[in-house]
Amino acid sequence: MQQTIGLLLPRSTYYTGLSFDLFEGVRASLKQLERDDIRVVTENIGFGTDKQLCYKAAEELIMHENATVILAYIGHRMAQVLRPLFQAANRLLIVLDAGANAPHEWPETPNIIYHSFHNTFGSWLTAKRAVNDGFSQGGMVTGYYDGGYLQTWGICSGFTEAGGNISFNHSTGYNKNDFSMLPLKEHTENHPNGALLSIFSGDYVQWYFECLKEVFGENHLPVYLPPFACEETMLKNAVHPGGLIKGIAAWSYHLDNSANKIFIASIESSGRTANLFSLLGWEGAIIGAEAVNLMSAHKNNVAFVADTLNDFSFEGPRGKVYFHAPTRHTLAPMYETNIQSNGNNGCSVVVEKQINETVADFEAFIALPMKDAISGWYNSYTCI
Incomplete structure (x- = not known):
């Protein structure tokens, strides 16, 4: 039947x-x-x-x-x-x-x-990785769309819980003409040893890397990305801005x-x-x-x-x-990644390590108090 x-x-x-x-x-x-x-x-x-x-x-x-x-x-x-x-x-x-x-x-x-x-749990892991790598000052960078979800809470809570301090928040515009990384210049000057906790997806990842390269060249602060920013079909068309870019991925071709x-x-x-x-x-x-x-x-x-x-x-x-x-x-397993140039005006994901303690991390994550964090959006992520 x-x-x-x-x-x-x-x-x-x-x-x-x-x-x-x-x-x-x-x-x-x-x-x-x-x-x-x-x-x-x-x-x-x-x-x-x-x-x-x-x-x-x-x-x-x-x-x-x-x-x-x-x-x-x-x-x-x-x-x-x-x-x-x-x-x-x-x-x-x-x-x-x-x-x-x-x-x-x-x-x-x-x-x-x-x-x-x-992706919110992955954002939390991403921020903890940045602190474990030695960065105690973080600038949270996102856009109007991506920032409307609680993944922003995830990346901020992961960073502060691990001992870091969010010293700057930058939310970009919705359209390409309103998308700018210029406000990060002062933050970079004030926190030269910090990291950029970055939440973007889709075309925004490409715009983000393009703007970083235009504004900073290879001298931007280290960038940390959650799972959907490590999506390879978008990254392959994103110009690599140089410098250090790491992330947490849910999956990879490789x-x-x-x-x-x-x-x-x-x-x-x-x-x-x-x-x-x-x-x-x-x-x-x-x-x-x-x-x-x-x-x-x-x-x-x-x-x-x-x-x-x-x-x-x-x-x-x-x-x-x-x-x-x-x-x-x-x-399922998540993976620590390094984003590198693919040699063809794009980026590729290099898987460095499988995260083995997923259950313990997940239970610690869901036990966190959310306090005033709220999202009123019903639509699923990337559905706009």
Whole structure:
């Protein structure tokens, strides 16, 4: 009997192929798993900000397509909007999450599980790495869009908790004409031994490196980047400004394992380029296929299925993916990286070290008080 997985797909201005990459990741993964018994049905949710549109799209997949499991690229806040629908329908929602926001509480929700890249957690790790490298003064640099999420809280709290001091904050404009690094000149003069804690994604990474080179040449302060700024399809078109640039990455083309090679080859065989979004779809489909099996075997007992998935793990392109049971979030290795010139007017990611204590770090991170940190945005990261 054929089963149905639903897929809620977003739009994006800065990653125009985001929905196509997500879908191709899901499709290619199910093909690799030889799951011809599973069909995928999609619904568009725009930028993921319209609560009624998201609710209606999910309802359509449940009521008209009989999807027992739905994958959705949405954030925590929108997931909670959909929670009553999935409880009433006795269906499982798997949130595919960039992780640029973080909930103030990490509730255990029986009918919602999260497969996340944890960009806020990665930002926290990025800042701690800067302090461990000997930098006690930090300038936090972000843009109007990227700065609207709690990854800014993550990078600032990680730096101060590790003993650093945030001595400057610079938020750039939304458009290229308003994007400038000139305000950093005075900060650089006052804190020559500091570091730039930098949160950008998409085209902003390219603009950032270009402006650093124009204003400072190779004399800019060392730069530290969280996972989405280490996204390689954007970095390959970003001119390297010289100097030291480090980061924390969730994944890289250059991870030398068989699962990564299979993933990249499968995506490229479709004419697309493997990236974070196709990876999110690829891994989400593996979890989704397991969830479909469990839902069928246990008569859609969602609470039992969610509890059983807590013990599910697999070797994916970025290493072992497994569940942190108290929060129903997946975890996977993260990697310390060095951003270097690729010799062709662009940048490449060099993986230096795998971070092994992910669980301990994650539990320390989610235990942090958030105090006045808040984000009012419902849209998922990069969906503008």
